[in-house]
Amino acid sequence: MKSSLHLILGLGLTLFTQAATAQQQSAYTLSFPNAAHHEAEVKVTFTGLKADTLTVLMPRSSPGRYALHEFGKNVYNVKATNAQGNTLAINRTEPNEWQLTGHKGSATITYTLFADHADGTYAGVDETHAHLNMPATLLYTPELEKAPAKVTFNVPQGSNWQVATQLKHEQGTTYSAPDFQYLMDSPAELSAFDFAEWDVNGQKIQIAMHHIGTKAQFEEYVSQAKKIVAEQQAIFGELPKFDFGRYTFLACYMPQAVGDGMEHRNSTYITSSRPLATGMSSMLGTLSHEFFHAWNVERIRPASLEPFDFQAANMSEALWLAEGFTSYFDDLANTRAGLQNLEKYASNLTGDLNYVLLSPGPTYHSLAEMSKQAPYVDAARSVDPNNRHNTFTSYYVYGAVTGLGLDLTLRQKYNTTLDNFMQALWKKYGKPEKPYTLANLEETLAEVSGDKVWAASFFKKSILGSELMDYTSLLAQAGLELRKAKPGIPTLGPMNYKYSKEGATLDWGTFVTSAAYKAGLERNDLIQSINSRKIRSEKEMKKALSKQKPGDTVSVTFVRHGKTRTTNLILDEENTLQLVTFESINKAVTPEIEAFRTSWIGAKAK
Numbered sequence: 001m002k003s004s005l006h007l008i009l010g011l012g013l014t015l016f017t018q019a020a021t022a023q024q025q026s027a028y029t030l031s032f033p034n035a036a037h038h039e040a041e042v043k044v045t046f047t048g049l050k051a052d053t054l055t056v057l058m059p060r061s062s063p064g065r066y067a068l069h070e071f072g073k074n075v076y077n078v079k080a081t082n083a084q085g086n087t088l089a090i091n092r093t094e095p096n097e098w099q100l101t102g103h104k105g106s107a108t109i110t111y112t113l114f115a116d117h118a119d120g121t122y123a124g125v126d127e128t129h130a131h132l133n134m135p136a137t138l139l140y141t142p143e144l145e146k147a148p149a150k151v152t153f154n155v156p157q158g159s160n161w162q163v164a165t166q167l168k169h170e171q172g173t174t175y176s177a178p179d180f181q182y183l184m185d186s187p188a189e190l191s192a193f194d195f196a197e198w199d200v201n202g203q204k205i206q207i208a209m210h211h212i213g214t215k216a217q218f219e220e221y222v223s224q225a226k227k228i229v230a231e232q233q234a235i236f237g238e239l240p241k242f243d244f245g246r247y248t249f250l251a252c253y254m255p256q257a258v259g260d261g262m263e264h265r266n267s268t269y270i271t272s273s274r275p276l277a278t279g280m281s282s283m284l285g286t287l288s289h290e291f292f293h294a295w296n297v298e299r300i301r302p303a304s305l306e307p308f309d310f311q312a313a314n315m316s317e318a319l320w321l322a323e324g325f326t327s328y329f330d331d332l333a334n335t336r337a338g339l340q341n342l343e344k345y346a347s348n349l350t351g352d353l354n355y356v357l358l359s360p361g362p363t364y365h366s367l368a369e370m371s372k373q374a375p376y377v378d379a380a381r382s383v384d385p386n387n388r389h390n391t392f393t394s395y396y397v398y399g400a401v402t403g404l405g406l407d408l409t410l411r412q413k414y415n416t417t418l419d420n421f422m423q424a425l426w427k428k429y430g431k432p433e434k435p436y437t438l439a440n441l442e443e444t445l446a447e448v449s450g451d452k453v454w455a456a457s458f459f460k461k462s463i464l465g466s467e468l469m470d471y472t473s474l475l476a477q478a479g480l481e482l483r484k485a486k487p488g489i490p491t492l493g494p495m496n497y498k499y500s501k502e503g504a505t506l507d508w509g510t511f512v513t514s515a516a517y518k519a520g521l522e523r524n525d526l527i528q529s530i531n532s533r534k535i536r537s538e539k540e541m542k543k544a545l546s547k548q549k550p551g552d553t554v555s556v557t558f559v560r561h562g563k564t565r566t567t568n569l570i571l572d573e574e575n576t577l578q579l580v581t582f583e584s585i586n587k588a589v590t591p592e593i594e595a596f597r598t599s600w601i602g603a604k605a606k
Helices: 002-023 180-184 215-236 276-292 319-336 342-357 367-371 395-413 418-430 438-449 452-463 471-476 538-546 591-601
Strands: 025-031 039-047 053-057 075-082 090-094 097-101 106-114 124-126 129-132 149-153 162-165 168-171 174-177 188-191 194-200 203-211 246-253 260-263 267-272 480-484 497-500 503-506 526-530 553-560 563-570 577-581
Touching: 075 090, 149 180, 149 188, 162 203, 162 246, 174 180, 188 203, 188 246, 194 215, 203 215, 215 276, 215 319, 215 418, 246 276, 260 276, 267 276, 276 319, 319 342, 319 367, 319 395, 319 418, 319 591, 342 395, 342 480, 342 577, 342 591, 367 395, 367 452, 395 418, 395 438, 395 452, 395 471, 395 591, 418 438, 438 452, 471 480, 497 538, 526 538
Parallel strands: 025 149, 203 246, 246 267
Antiparallel strands: 025 039, 039 106, 053 097, 075 106, 090 097, 124 129, 129 188, 149 174, 162 188, 168 174, 194 203, 260 267, 480 577, 497 503, 503 526, 526 553, 553 563
16 A cells, blocks of 8 residues: 555656646737837746746847847837736836836736837838747746747738748647747748649748738749759759748748848848849849758758757857858859859859958957857947958858858869768758757868868868968869959059048048058048049049059058048959859860869759
8 A cells, every 4th residue: 555655646746747847838929000110019837837037038149140239229118917907016127128027927928019110020010910039029938948839920900911830730820839949940920921832852942921922922032932942852863851841931032121131040031121123133033042951951960059059159160151151052052043143143242252262360369269259240239340341251252252162172082972961961960950060060071072182271271260262273174264354454442432622531441451551541541542543532542643654652641530631552463253154265175174063063953
């Protein structure tokens, strides 16, 4: 009897514990009675609480963004009650933190959210829609991070809003998430959107688009998106296994939206203030980038980003691959899909190559170190001037150009491709969802190339170091020539001027490699004359330099801090690059070049 009684008591205690755990939940309700003034009313009930003091937080960062964004600044009218509806005192203990006691296991908190920035990071509410990125929208308690959550969206009466989200649909406008991390990674679009979906190997690809374009424009967009999805699937050999069997593009192309794109596990938010009529090409470029993230960064994921910290900046040394290689493949996939020809692709590459090859940034930081700068540059805000035009080169573009060089090198030396490298990463780390390290990337490159020594050298020089590849010879094998765009043209350096009747004000900081920097010129200096010729317009600037040549010394008179000064400046040669096809400069395109182009930019989708 003693043994049986212990067994019964033990079983009862286990069932009680399981029941208590099962009751733990965060239940949210969102309403929009004052949408015209960009407000949402949020109610959340936390149940199954055990700690005497309930701490609730507003996130400070958001998945896919690596800087702090301090979403708590848009939260006000915070109130709390217990399960009986009695008011509880709630105190703001930190800018993004509130605490209360006396809840007895359950507490309901209500608050007003101001939301007027519809992009991939923030939230936007008005009469036409509720654009909700969850970290910018929902308070949470760390105590229930492992517990399930549900969200009910109260659609305004009389509206024809629908709900699009990657969250699991329960009933009506109620959705659920298995835990806090999933909830925060699941944006929602509530609006009268156009909707399309198609089947790919038993899974649904969906587009929910809030826009002011025509039905025909929407259908054209969907048609092009299908091609992009097919080409990206061909790179990896398969789609990821999406939760609930669907992936959703949440597109908001409205005048009040802010251009952006943000990846999530089974969806993406892509936004623009432009209409489809004028912005479709760039919108599809963003779509391509974000869909590639369904593999690269959502599942092929750096260990340094796991788990994502919603209360701190998130730093990673691998964004050159997570973002940079994604940037390389987004435009390549669109080319393979037939959305643009070789000439347009070469034109796009020209901008990236100029930015990276002419940037002084790599003399300060390696590509891996550039990735670590993300908390300072990824939509981060600061008011003090900085020197990033010299010390920073974006890991998006630097990584894309490195991906280009690596792809062309693998094709040239090893009869393999960057597609194969990404597919190997997918099989080893993405599909089993095993986060990777830089050492893992190097090992995989060695396996794909079959050359361990070269892979180690590449990582040492080009990832952990700042050595740039020989893009001239690499691109020549594809029948593309990288050359100076304006040989023999003199310049003070790459700068932007604001012209006025007083002169030409330097609008940017000067590059350390430029003639202007070496002559001591800096941002906000007002150039009045060059060799005594007044400079009040672009025309006068060109005229002042027209009789000069690179290497000539000119006298520059300028004003700084109210004092007129003069300096001698040795003119640079304009070093802007252009990438052109052999056909356009009457160079022969051999069968070998044609075959290389087909292998590189030709369609891969069956």
